[in-house]
Amino acid sequence: MRNQEAIKVTKKKLLGVLSHFNRPIVLTKNKRETSEKNFRPDPKNPEIMLDGYWTGKPVKIENGDFCVHYVTHKGEIWIGTYDGALPLKGLEPSGRQRYSLVMKEPKVYKITDYDKPNIEVDPILMDNFLHKNGAVTYTYFPTPIKNTIIKKTSSQSSVDEDFIGADKIVMRTSRVNQDRLRRLAISVFNGRCAISGVDLPNILICSHIKPWTDSSGAEKTDGDNALLLASNWDSVFDRGLITIMDDGDIKFSRLLSQSIRDSLGLSKNSSLDPRYLTEGRKAYLDFHRRHIFIAK
Numbered sequence: 001m002r003n004q005e006a007i008k009v010t011k012k013k014l015l016g017v018l019s020h021f022n023r024p025i026v027l028t029k030n031k032r033e034t035s036e037k038n039f040r041p042d043p044k045n046p047e048i049m050l051d052g053y054w055t056g057k058p059v060k061i062e063n064g065d066f067c068v069h070y071v072t073h074k075g076e077i078w079i080g081t082y083d084g085a086l087p088l089k090g091l092e093p094s095g096r097q098r099y100s101l102v103m104k105e106p107k108v109y110k111i112t113d114y115d116k117p118n119i120e121v122d123p124i125l126m127d128n129f130l131h132k133n134g135a136v137t138y139t140y141f142p143t144p145i146k147n148t149i150i151k152k153t154s155s156q157s158s159v160d161e162d163f164i165g166a167d168k169i170v171m172r173t174s175r176v177n178q179d180r181l182r183r184l185a186i187s188v189f190n191g192r193c194a195i196s197g198v199d200l201p202n203i204l205i206c207s208h209i210k211p212w213t214d215s216s217g218a219e220k221t222d223g224d225n226a227l228l229l230a231s232n233w234d235s236v237f238d239r240g241l242i243t244i245m246d247d248g249d250i251k252f253s254r255l256l257s258q259s260i261r262d263s264l265g266l267s268k269n270s271s272l273d274p275r276y277l278t279e280g281r282k283a284y285l286d287f288h289r290r291h292i293f294i295a296k
Helices: 012-020 033-038 122-130 156-162 173-188 230-240 260-262 279-292
Strands: 007-009 025-030 040-044 047-055 066-071 076-091 095-110 140-142 204-208 228-231 242-244 250-252
Touching: 007 012, 012 122, 025 076, 025 122, 047 066, 047 076, 066 095, 066 242, 140 279, 156 242, 173 204, 173 228, 204 230, 228 230, 230 242, 242 279
Parallel strands: 007 095, 025 066
Antiparallel strands: 025 140, 040 047, 047 095, 066 076, 076 095, 204 228, 242 250
């Protein structure tokens, strides 16, 4: 994985990729060629990269957020999903524990013009992000950078034009997490709609109980926060027109008349099998009832 072919990007294209990140970021930097070996494949799983030998764990991000490693002397940037900090064997004489950040689904980008001045992009990408001074270990960007460092610059409008097409550069982290959760839901619910029992894969949707936008990094990939639903049930559940009680019974919004239910094939006798009502799933369903469901 360390030797994977880098995706070549300009500074503007890279900024376009970063602007689509909707989760916090932890950034580490490698300023010396002699330290490159500190960013290395996991010997147990070469598809995972281990970052550094740090004396502390990141405290401002969660699993599922973004992890960025910048090799400054090469104009190389690695981007992946943060999956915790791995404690390394042995303690320092001082008794301190060292850790390596775990980066999953890593992608490496080569900034083709990293050593060339760009007055439009440098104040955003270089000064306020990649070269921003942080702690000795980590630099944090707790909110999406499009809402913070990009908004602070007057050159945003000219850069935004180059954001068009930036998603052609592959950064699949959020999508990968959703696909993983779907596979988990298919396994948990035996490839059937959790309410109707329909087993046609083409119409089965992995639905978050607590919406993706409201979930923490860990909640986004928590199997208890998922339901496998046929499209008719998913559409009304996602919009708060039905909810599920602790005993599995379906509660309908008053906005769904009997004629609409009949047209959509929503049987009033349907329910969620109680075996799927784990304590974790009940907690997410309680959130859905209180914040998503439209009783009216």
